[in-house]
Amino acid sequence: MSTGKINVSVENIFPLIKKFLYSDHEIFLRELISNATDATLKLKHLTSIGEAKVEYGNPMIEVKIDKEGKKIHITDQGIGMTEDEVKKYINELAFSGAEEFLNKYEDGAKESGIIGHFGLGFYSAFMVAEKVEISTKSFKEGSEAVLWSCDGSPNFTLEPGEKQDRGTEIILHIAEDSTEFLEEGRINELLNKYNKFMPIPIKFGMKTETLPKPEDAKEEDPAPTQEVDNIINNPNPAWTKQPADLDADDYKNFYRELYPMQFEEPLFHIHLNVDYPFNLTGILYFPKMTNDLNQQKDRIQLYQNQVFVTDNVEGIVPEFLTMLRGVIDSPDIPLNVSRSYLQADGAVKKISSYISRKVADKLNSLFKNSREEFEQKWNDIKIVIEYGMLSDDKFFEKADKFALYPTVDGKYFTFEELQEKLKGNQTDKDDKLVVLYASDEVAQHSYIEAAKAKGYEVLLMDSPIIGHLMQKLETSKEKLSFARVDADHLDNLIKKEENQISKLSDEEKETLKKNLEEVITDKSYTVQLEAMDSDASPFIITEPEFMRRMKEMQQTGGGGGMFGMGAMPDMYNLIVNTNSELVGEILNTKTAKKRERLISQSIDLARLSKGLLKGEELTNFIKRSYEMVK
Numbered sequence: 001m002s003t004g005k006i007n008v009s010v011e012n013i014f015p016l017i018k019k020f021l022y023s024d025h026e027i028f029l030r031e032l033i034s035n036a037t038d039a040t041l042k043l044k045h046l047t048s049i050g051e052a053k054v055e056y057g058n059p060m061i062e063v064k065i066d067k068e069g070k071k072i073h074i075t076d077q078g079i080g081m082t083e084d085e086v087k088k089y090i091n092e093l094a095f096s097g098a099e100e101f102l103n104k105y106e107d108g109a110k111e112s113g114i115i116g117h118f119g120l121g122f123y124s125a126f127m128v129a130e131k132v133e134i135s136t137k138s139f140k141e142g143s144e145a146v147l148w149s150c151d152g153s154p155n156f157t158l159e160p161g162e163k164q165d166r167g168t169e170i171i172l173h174i175a176e177d178s179t180e181f182l183e184e185g186r187i188n189e190l191l192n193k194y195n196k197f198m199p200i201p202i203k204f205g206m207k208t209e210t211l212p213k214p215e216d217a218k219e220e221d222p223a224p225t226q227e228v229d230n231i232i233n234n235p236n237p238a239w240t241k242q243p244a245d246l247d248a249d250d251y252k253n254f255y256r257e258l259y260p261m262q263f264e265e266p267l268f269h270i271h272l273n274v275d276y277p278f279n280l281t282g283i284l285y286f287p288k289m290t291n292d293l294n295q296q297k298d299r300i301q302l303y304q305n306q307v308f309v310t311d312n313v314e315g316i317v318p319e320f321l322t323m324l325r326g327v328i329d330s331p332d333i334p335l336n337v338s339r340s341y342l343q344a345d346g347a348v349k350k351i352s353s354y355i356s357r358k359v360a361d362k363l364n365s366l367f368k369n370s371r372e373e374f375e376q377k378w379n380d381i382k383i384v385i386e387y388g389m390l391s392d393d394k395f396f397e398k399a400d401k402f403a404l405y406p407t408v409d410g411k412y413f414t415f416e417e418l419q420e421k422l423k424g425n426q427t428d429k430d431d432k433l434v435v436l437y438a439s440d441e442v443a444q445h446s447y448i449e450a451a452k453a454k455g456y457e458v459l460l461m462d463s464p465i466i467g468h469l470m471q472k473l474e475t476s477k478e479k480l481s482f483a484r485v486d487a488d489h490l491d492n493l494i495k496k497e498e499n500q501i502s503k504l505s506d507e508e509k510e511t512l513k514k515n516l517e518e519v520i521t522d523k524s525y526t527v528q529l530e531a532m533d534s535d536a537s538p539f540i541i542t543e544p545e546f547m548r549r550m551k552e553m554q555q556t557g558g559g560g561g562m563f564g565m566g567a568m569p570d571m572y573n574l575i576v577n578t579n580s581e582l583v584g585e586i587l588n589t590k591t592a593k594k595r596e597r598l599i600s601q602s603i604d605l606a607r608l609s610k611g612l613l614k615g616e617e618l619t620n621f622i623k624r625s626y627e628m629v630k
């Protein structure tokens with residue numbers, strides 16, 4: 001037996017490891033199974049090139065709990081280690097990983113990122129074990145088994161071992177404060193989280209499998225069963241295969257496998273596959289999206305060579321795509337660094353823009369090849385696309401060709417089609433294209449009808465971020481403005497020629513305005529006299545586009561906070577058609593009481609059509625109406 005001291009500059013590294021990785025103790029299992037997998041894959045490679053003269057067979061990795069002995073065993077049938085290799089890889093090299101961690105820690109990199117994702121490798125075993133043994137035997141001919149043992153101090157022992165077959169067994173003597181890992185349920189949870197798609201089968205106990213009944217079995221006979229290895233992983237997940245080898249059902253089934261609790265089918269998928277200038281595979285899914293931006297429970301999972309790393313892909317996937325689901329696997333993503341470093345990393349930036357481009361290409365081909373289907377799915381995916389157009393200029397350029405603008409009549413236009421369609425009728429006198437839209441078909445019904453009566457198209461734009469997108473479109477395209485149908489009177493929204501001639505003299509207008517303002521005491525209304533068609537509505541309540549949009553944008557974050565105040569008040573214009581017969585009558589009514597009633601009634605009607613009449617005011621209106629029809 002030989003003993004030795006691991007070359008440690010700090011007196012005792014293990015308590016430090018334990019302390020600083022507190023929140024993530026559970027990763028020890030992922031690290032040890034990764035090592036077992038690496039050792040197995042190395043052997044596979046060596047046998048395939050003829051360098052290892054052993055039978056590769058069907059190796060697996062086994063995880064076993066010994067509750068009484070307070071031990072966990074992780075056994076592989078990989079290349080194993082010779083005595084020299086243990087000295088080199090475990091005593092010297094593996095330690096350098098741990099030391100690197102400490103250095104980073106001392107540099108003040110104590111961000112949650114580094115703590116959470118630092119691959120400490122083999123030494124992470126000491127986060128849960130008071131003593132670790134490595135019983136190993138190399139595949140090399142004539143190798144002797146060795147047993148390495150270390151109790152968490154820098155002192156280790158190395159002696160001849162008893163292992164008969166090739167491979168490595170790691171034995172963790174679980175520490176008093178980590179006995180949770182002796183529970184089968186806890187280990188199952190970890191295996192399911194980190195190892196579900198690792199490339200070598202992982203056995204954890206046995207399970208009972210039901211076999212088909214033999215032909216001559218009687219009805220009451222129970223089906224025969226057998227005990228089989230409980231393999232917890234799928235070593236060949238869909239994303240590791242070629243798209244040509246998968247059909248639509250394979251993709252759907254894999255979605256189920258990833259998110260067993262999701263009952264909705266994904267809308268479509270994108271298979272990522274690139275090997276230059278970085279390595280990346282994966283499958284992203286577009287789930288059915290709601291208007292609730294915060295609703296995203298099941299997230300994209302990041303893997304490194306089929307080992308689960310995190311489901312926090314912030315910085316790696318463009319932010320607008322974090323609403324998608326699926327898997328990304330890349331050996332090239334530096335995992336052992338903090339998030340802020342990650343975001344500045346060149347390779348990571350390339351990955352992010354590759355993903356964004358792939359998603360745009362996929363959407364574009366869907367749009368081109370099956371427009372009808374694309375239109376049907378638009379409502380469920382628009383949030384992602386609109387968000388992407390807002391946050392990523394390159395994506396905007398691409399998406400501008402396939403982003404759809406639905407009308408209240410269920411037609412879908414691209415922006416270019418929309419421009420073509422509207423330019424004849426909806427270009428105003430200043431040569432500006434005015435796009436009318438509604439955000440709520442029911443509430444804005446009368447305004448929509450009025451616009452349609454003039455032959456105008458009305459879009460239905462109801463996403464929460466649409467205000468921001470309109471703003472973006474207005475600034476990136478020339479001579480374009482969006483106006484909600486109830487933002488002003490139509491003749492004002494799309495001003496065609498100079499104003500109509502007013503039937504009223506200036507003096508009459510003065511009087512009318514005074515009369516109106518005597519009745520309308522509510523400060524949120526501004527009276528505005530307009531000479532319009534005599535058969536247009538006498539009174540219309542509008543909500544100026546600018547104020548309303550700023551308010552909406554403020555609610556969804558971003559550009560709206562420019563006024564530096566909390567909630568902005570509601571502001572309405574009361575547009576009075578001075579050419580309408582009713583307004584003429586109001587002006588000619590000499591008795592103040594009667595005039596007041598006419599005005600109140602008219603304004604209430606206008607408010608009613610905008611959904612603003614409620615409570616006591618509505619009750620009064622109804623009472624007044626009955627009196628008037630008597």
Ligand code: ADP
Pocket residue numbers: 031035036038039076078079080081089090093094095097120121122123167168
């Ligand atoms: P890494 O896996 O990043 O190399 P680790 O600290 O996890 O770092 O492991 C250090 C080294 O120990 C490995 O590179 C490998 O050479 C050796 N090793 C660890 N576990 C095994 C194992 N199960 N079989 C063979 N070699 C192993």
Ligand code: MG
Pocket residue numbers: 031034035121122
């Ligand atoms: Mg490792």
